[in-house]
Amino acid sequence: MVGGFRWAAMFPDEVWEHVFSFLPADADRNAAALVCRAWYRLERRSRWRVFVGNCYAVEPAAAVRRFPEVRAAAIKGKPHFADFNLVPSDWGGGAEAWVEAMAEGWPHLEELRLKRMVVSDDCLELIARCFKNFKVLSLVSCEGFSTAGLAAIAANCRYLRELDLHENEVEDNCLHWMSHFPESCTSLVTLNIACLEGEVNVSVLERLIGRCPNLKTLRLNHSVPLERLVGLLHRAPQLVDLGTGKYAAQHHPELFSRLESAIAGCKNLKGLSGFWEAGPTFLPAIYSVCEGLTSLNLSYATIQGPELIKLISRCKNLQRLWVMDLIEDEGLIAVAASCKLLQELRVFPSDPYGAAQPISLTEHGLVAISAGCPMLHSVLYFCRQMTNAALLTVAKNCPNFTCFRLCIMEPHTPDYITRQPLDAGFSAIVESCKHLRRLSLSGLLTDLVFKSIGASANRLEMLSVAFAGDGDAGLHYILSGCKNLRKLEIRDCPFGDKPLLDNAAKLETMRSLWMSSCSVTLGACRQLARKMPLLNVEVINERKRGLPLELQPDNCPVEKLYIYRTVAGPRSDTPSCVWILR
Amino acid sequence: MSPPLEHDYIGLSEFHCPAAAAANAGGGGAEDGALNLKDTELRLGLPGSEPAERKDEVGLTLGLLPKVFVSGAKRGFSDAIDGAGKWGLTAGRGGSEVEGGKGGALFSPRGENGGGGLLPGHGNAGKDVVAKAAGQERKAAAQVGNSAGSDRGVAPAAKAQVVGWPPIRSYRKNTMATNPSKNKDDADGKQGLGCLYVKVSMDGAPYLRKVDLKTYNNYNEFSVALEKMFSGFTIGQCGSHGIPSRDGLSESRLIDLLSGSEYVLTYEDKDGDWMLVGDVPWEMFIDSCRRLRIMKGSDAIGLAPRAMEKCKNRN
Numbered sequence: 001m002v003g004g005f006r007w008a009a010m011f012p013d014e015v016w017e018h019v020f021s022f023l024p025a026d027a028d029r030n031a032a033a034l035v036c037r038a039w040y041r042l043e044r045r046s047r048w049r050v051f052v053g054n055c056y057a058v059e060p061a062a063a064v065r066r067f068p069e070v071r072a073a074a075i076k077g078k079p080h081f082a083d084f085n086l087v088p089s090d091w092g093g094g095a096e097a098w099v100e101a102m103a104e105g106w107p108h109l110e111e112l113r114l115k116r117m118v119v120s121d122d123c124l125e126l127i128a129r130c131f132k133n134f135k136v137l138s139l140v141s142c143e144g145f146s147t148a149g150l151a152a153i154a155a156n157c158r159y160l161r162e163l164d165l166h167e168n169e170v171e172d173n174c175l176h177w178m179s180h181f182p183e184s185c186t187s188l189v190t191l192n193i194a195c196l197e198g199e200v201n202v203s204v205l206e207r208l209i210g211r212c213p214n215l216k217t218l219r220l221n222h223s224v225p226l227e228r229l230v231g232l233l234h235r236a237p238q239l240v241d242l243g244t245g246k247y248a249a250q251h252h253p254e255l256f257s258r259l260e261s262a263i264a265g266c267k268n269l270k271g272l273s274g275f276w277e278a279g280p281t282f283l284p285a286i287y288s289v290c291e292g293l294t295s296l297n298l299s300y301a302t303i304q305g306p307e308l309i310k311l312i313s314r315c316k317n318l319q320r321l322w323v324m325d326l327i328e329d330e331g332l333i334a335v336a337a338s339c340k341l342l343q344e345l346r347v348f349p350s351d352p353y354g355a356a357q358p359i360s361l362t363e364h365g366l367v368a369i370s371a372g373c374p375m376l377h378s379v380l381y382f383c384r385q386m387t388n389a390a391l392l393t394v395a396k397n398c399p400n401f402t403c404f405r406l407c408i409m410e411p412h413t414p415d416y417i418t419r420q421p422l423d424a425g426f427s428a429i430v431e432s433c434k435h436l437r438r439l440s441l442s443g444l445l446t447d448l449v450f451k452s453i454g455a456s457a458n459r460l461e462m463l464s465v466a467f468a469g470d471g472d473a474g475l476h477y478i479l480s481g482c483k484n485l486r487k488l489e490i491r492d493c494p495f496g497d498k499p500l501l502d503n504a505a506k507l508e509t510m511r512s513l514w515m516s517s518c519s520v521t522l523g524a525c526r527q528l529a530r531k532m533p534l535l536n537v538e539v540i541n542e543r544k545r546g547l548p549l550e551l552q553p554d555n556c557p558v559e560k561l562y563i564y565r566t567v568a569g570p571r572s573d574t575p576s577c578v579w580i581l582r
Numbered sequence: 583m584s585p586p587l588e589h590d591y592i593g594l595s596e597f598h599c600p601a602a603a604a605a606n607a608g609g610g611g612a613e614d615g616a617l618n619l620k621d622t623e624l625r626l627g628l629p630g631s632e633p634a635e636r637k638d639e640v641g642l643t644l645g646l647l648p649k650v651f652v653s654g655a656k657r658g659f660s661d662a663i664d665g666a667g668k669w670g671l672t673a674g675r676g677g678s679e680v681e682g683g684k685g686g687a688l689f690s691p692r693g694e695n696g697g698g699g700l701l702p703g704h705g706n707a708g709k710d711v712v713a714k715a716a717g718q719e720r721k722a723a724a725q726v727g728n729s730a731g732s733d734r735g736v737a738p739a740a741k742a743q744v745v746g747w748p749p750i751r752s753y754r755k756n757t758m759a760t761n762p763s764k765n766k767d768d769a770d771g772k773q774g775l776g777c778l779y780v781k782v783s784m785d786g787a788p789y790l791r792k793v794d795l796k797t798y799n800n801y802n803e804f805s806v807a808l809e810k811m812f813s814g815f816t817i818g819q820c821g822s823h824g825i826p827s828r829d830g831l832s833e834s835r836l837i838d839l840l841s842g843s844e845y846v847l848t849y850e851d852k853d854g855d856w857m858l859v860g861d862v863p864w865e866m867f868i869d870s871c872r873r874l875r876i877m878k879g880s881d882a883i884g885l886a887p888r889a890m891e892k893c894k895n896r897n
Contacts, residue, residue, distance in 0.1 A: 081746065083749070083751045083752065083753075084745075084746030084747070084749045084750070084751070084752070085745055085746050085752060086745060086746045088810075089791060089811055141751075141753070167751065167753040169753075169792070195753070276757075299754075300754075300757060300758065348750070348754065349748065349750070352748045352750055382748060382750075407748055407749060409748045411744070411747065440749075464749075466747065466749070491746070542810065
């Protein structure tokens with residue numbers, strides 16, 4: 001066997017690159033790059049897709065330098081809890097540094113996907129100007145830009161295939177941004193503008209989609225009236241995924257039949273969403289396509305149970321269902337009977353802050369689904385009551401869960417029948433579901449549940465914990481177990497310094513740790529930062545009273561803590577409420 | 583294993599240093615040593631604009647009137663209170679501002695200080711609030727609400743919302759709030775997310791924010807949350823990191839900025855008119871407010887007179 005790296009020279013570089021092209025997964029490529037310097041060199045030149053899970057984990061310039069041939073980049077910014085307003089609005093996650101570095105080093109970039117980042121109009125303009133071959137822009141949960149920036153994209157990206165704007169906060173200052181798509185733009189495959197709040201010029205939109213024969217996904221915003229949907233569908237009968245605009249209008253039999261036939265004309269329709277302000281009147285217009293649907297998102301439609309049942313019972317091939325809790329247990333029982341191919345269910349609360357709760361969505365619905373849908377593997381369920389028995393049943397019925405997120409809306413809610421903590425139930429879930437990758441806990445929980453999770457959840461990658469645990473032991477169980485844990489986010493739990501310091505090394509194997517309203521002190525964070533130079537230990541203190549953080553004593557409590565591994569050192573764009581300890 | 587910490591839903595159990603001190607100082611005058619409660623009072627007025635009655639009231643001055651306005655006097659929020667009479671304010675209770683995180687809501691329990699109380703004529707309410715503020719924000723809210731009785735035009739505090747719980751994305755909350763379903767049986771009733779999101783823009787800030795007006799019970803809480811939200815943007819203008827605060831509890835760059843550089847908080851109402859925030863009772867405000875804008879004082883000239891007229895027309 002030839003020693004050292006010489007064996008790599010047995011084949012010319014092109015052969016190795018060809019071999020590597022069969023390794024699309026980052027993990028495999030990363031592993032290959034570690035084999036020897038030759039492979040590192042070869043692999044880096046042939047990687048064309050990068051995923052940066054934490055925008056601060058690496059310097060943009062360094063990433064661009066290492067992989068000079070990248071065509072597709074995906075970058076994530078703020079921690080997940082930013083979705084729930086727990087992260088200060090000025091925390092960071094700005095996209096400029098990345099976009100500038102990419103404009104410099106990746107002129108051939110074709111795809112850019114950003115999540116939870118602050119993207120300015122300047123960024124969008126830079127993208128529009130610098131990437132001659134730009135094809136895909138996907139912005140998810142971002143903010144900081146306006147329709148003026150979108151106009152620049154529309155005007156300049158001649159080969160644009162996907163404009164996917166998902167749940168962003170977009171300022172409306174350019175009403176006619178869509179008119180900036182030139183007549184020569186015929187390449188659109190995906191156009192998702194559902195999150196835009198402003199008016200859309202539907203005639204311009206009609207002309208645009210009329211000249212894009214490959215359009216597969218069209219998601220409108222709520223300003224598009226139902227009457228105009230008909231015209232749009234006539235121009236794009238090849239659609240596979242449709243997000244309606246406003247799904248309500250004055251009842252008019254003629255409108256109904258036109259709508260019904262327009263929808264029926266979309267023979268390839270697999271996904272439906274939107275349904276803003278939907279009522280029972282126009283729902284039946286989609287009955288004709290229900291059989292073919294694999295994805296149905298009714299989570300913004302406050303339609304009542306009976307109508308939902310009538311609709312969903314027709315969707316025999318449904319794989320993904322997002323719905324409001326108005327479906328109630330009865331509706332879920334109907335789903336369990338009809339949708340045998342269901343893989344993913346999300347039930348959202350229609351009235352999360354309501355005092356009186358007339359909605360009958362309980363643990364029974366969840367159990368029914370688990371019993372009736374053998375392919376179910378992903379659940380997000382908001383409810384108000386739960387029992388250990390129900391969870392045990394669910395665990396038994398669905399050993400294939402990959403994602404289980406249960407949110408019992410009142411913190412510290414015990415099993416409502418036995419008044420016990422829900423430790424046994426969640427333990428059953430992690431013990432039964434060997435492929436569980438994501439878990440969110442809720443209800444009354446002691447350290448015992450963490451013991452089970454630490455011991456059994458070997459594939460767990462992301463764990464969300466709130467209002468749970470008794471003390472340090474809980475956190476210690478997690479950090480000393482859960483071999484594959486990447487992201488841990490904790491709020492309002494009595495976890496303190498000791499488990500953090502005892503498990504410091506673990507933190508370097510994870511992408512990030514978020515802890516807010518726990519019992520961590522500044523002293524521990526300082527120790528951690530000193531001990532682990534490859535971690536950024538960010539202390540977020542919004543109250544700003546008294547001394548600046550550098551002068552605070554070690555026993556000063558830390559409000560919010562965000563720790564992440566990085567090779568970039570401390571970032572330079574921290575706002576005043578964030579301190580990076582070194 | 584450490585004893586379970588008592589955590590209220592906002593996780594504030596550890597941070598109530600002011601409460602204990604305040605409970606002791608409640609009886610004393612504002613001039614008392616340890617804790618100068620008067621200085622913790624949250625104000626956005628011009629420095630020096632302290633009409634005598636402010637010593638007795640929890641005042642909140644939101645926005646300054648340019649001199650164009652009527653009597654030429656700077657009409658703070660407290661003046662608006664006097665004028666409108668009926669509706670009251672709850673004093674900022676420690677931690678009761680739930681949106682925007684912990685602390686910052688400076689409460690100025692008046693006790694017998696100057697004979698005022700939280701509300702004119704409710705001298706004891708102040709002490710009650712002080713005593714109970716430590717870790718029991720929700721009860722305090724209810725008690726203040728109860729003790730004030732029917733005088734207060736403000737509805738009793740809704741169950742205090744914990745920040746970010748239940749974990750529903752802001753996008754979803756915003757969307758449900760702005761796109762109410764029309765097939766509810768009772769419009770105000772069971773359905774709806776119980777939130778009222780409006781956009782807030784600030785002149786010069788890179789992007790705008792959204793706030794849920796339903797999470798605040800009064801202008802006081804609201805202004806505190808706004809400060810938090812926008813202080814990040816005003817930092818650049820105020821220079822160094824450490825602006826010395828009067829007593830360590832009231833440092834807020836936005837307050838300083840608002841008093842120093844004449845930003846005015848305005849809102850667009852149902853009719854599309856731009857009005858100054860603070861002119862109308864809180865309930866009326868959240869009913870008619872469609873969006874907010876923190877604008878430079880110079881742009882706000884001429885807003886005030888319209889507000890007064892509208893008020894008259896309504897009544």
